[in-house]
Amino acid sequence: MRIAFHTPLNAYDDGRISGDRRMALQLVAVLEGLGHVVEPVLAARDFMPSADADRLSRHRDAAATHAQDMLARWQGGAPPPELWFTYHNYYKAPDLLGPAIVKRLNIPYVVAEASDAKRRASGEWAAHTQIARNGFAAADLHLHFTDRDRQGLEPWRAPHTALLELPPFIAFADDPPQHAGDAMVPRLVTVAMMREGTKQNSYLTLARILGRVVDRPWTLTIIGDGRQRAAIEQAFADLPEGRIRWQGALPHERVVAEMAAHDVFIWPGVREAYGLVYLEAQAVGLPIVAFDSGGVAATVRSGETALLAPEGDEAALATALLNLLDDRALRRTMGAAARRFALIERNPAKAALILERGLALAVANRAARAVAAEPAP
Template identity: 85%
Template sequence: MRIAFHTPLNSYDDGRISGDRRMARQLVAALEGLGHVVEPVLAARDFMPSADAERLVHHREMAATHAEAMRARWRDGAPPPELWFTYHNYYRAPDLLGPEIVDHLGIPYVVAEASDAERRASGDWAEHTRIVRAGLAATDLHLYFTDRDRQGLEPWRSRCTALLELPPFIAFDREPPRHAGDAPVPRLVTVAMMREGTKQNSYLTLARILGRVAERPWTLSIIGDGRQRTEIEQAFSGLPEGRISWLGAIPHDRVVAEMAAHDVFIWPGVREAYGLVYLEAQAVGLPIVAFDSGGVSATVRNGETALLAREGDEAGLAAALLRLLDDGAMRKAMGQAARRFALTERNPAQAACILERGLALAVANRAARPHAATTGPKA
């Protein structure tokens, strides 16, 4: 099939590094590996940092202009898509193109990583949420990455709208390096951008966790940079001298190699969507220490490849870290299990099997969908 691939949250071709951009590229590669022709929809980014009504009007006008330009190309003989695939549809980045195009062309509509927020259905974000929900109801197949997202999408499951789990997966150009072996002093590593919000909160939490285990020997390498680096460095300043290495932002291939030179990956992951970095760390053979927050649990096997503490339980997270610091045999066993899990169960081949089944389901659901306007969720 010819598939239009739309990314409202971040432009597909902007080239910046982030987990969602990488997942978008992985999804495209998996679809192309199945023999489909995938054409990224190079529309303007629809992320809205605020609920400003004029901003929404502007985005809708831009979407309408882009949709008309697409229709003009098709009238001039360009082949239209046979399926529309949107990656992300939520209140801050609603899909302003997909529902209109699939209705115009009568083609299947697939959405990956959509979410619904009841608390946004009233107030400043109400109109954005109404747009999202119209898209949720019009979707033939929802691919969800985490159980949290599944729960939000359940009201939209219907005879013609299916939900299918697509666990987070990771792709490598070549086999990732193996963990180099434990050092006399356990080497911790973390990787994250230094930006406001949840990333900064996780860094501040990490500094407090390490303060709880400062009497044990360990070192931590921090890979990442950003606007909040000064504030984040200040949060770690009370730890014993020489424990922290600030590596800054480094090329992605070096990130993977750097992780392999460590023994434990630790990142609290406060409200993390899921975090491909957890899969990368496991792929090189590192056990994970994190909160059971957001979608983190979808990327690990708690108790086998990772030790997760209840979200916000900093004492519990410190205790989990201490278990791995004090037990080299546990670190080794969990690291070996982590590599097997990431490379054999969370790889593009497994994802492609799910996508192939999902596309067939979407085609069948679109064929069965009545031509009348789509109704809202069931009670």
């Protein structure tokens, strides 16, 4: 099939670093591997950081113009899509193109990683939320990465709108390096952008957790950079000298190699969507320490490849870290299980099987919608 691939949250393949962008690239690669022709929709980014009504109006007007331009191009002879695939539809980046176009072309509509926000259904974000929800109802198939997202989408499960789990997966050009062996002093590592909001909150939490375990030997390598670096560095300033190694931003291949040179990956993951970095760390053979927050649990096997603490329970997170710091055999066992899990259970081949099934389901649901819409004789 010819598939139009739309990413309203972030412009497709703009070269910037984020798990969202990487997952979009991975999805396209899997779809192409299944033999489909995938054409990214080169539309403006529809992320709206504020609920400004004028901003929403401008985005809607621009989307309407873009939709008309695409329809005119297809009517002029360019091959139209046979399926529309939107990755990431939620109230701050609603799909302003897909529902209208699939209605005009009568083609299947697939949405991956949609998320609902009930508390935004009233108030200043109500209009944005309603647009996102209109897209939820119009979809023939929702691919959800986490159980949290599934729960939000349940109200839209219907005879012609299916929900299908697509667990987060990770792709590597070559087999990633493997953890070489434990050091005498356990080497911790974390990787995250240094921006305000949830990332900064996780960094501040991490600094407090490490302050609880200063009586044990360990070092921490921090890989990442961003606008909040100075504030984040200050949060770690009271830890003993020589414990923290600041690496800044690194090319992706160097990040993976750096992780392989460590023993434990720790990142609190406060309200993390899911976090591909957890899968990367497991792929090189590192056990995970994190909160059971957001979609983190969808990327690990709790108790087997990761020690998860209840969200916000910093004492429990420190205890989980201590368990790994004090038990070299546990680190090795969990690290080996983590590599098997990431490389065998969460690879593109597994995702391809689910996507192949999902696309067939979407096509069938769209056909059923068409039959249901026919007037009675």
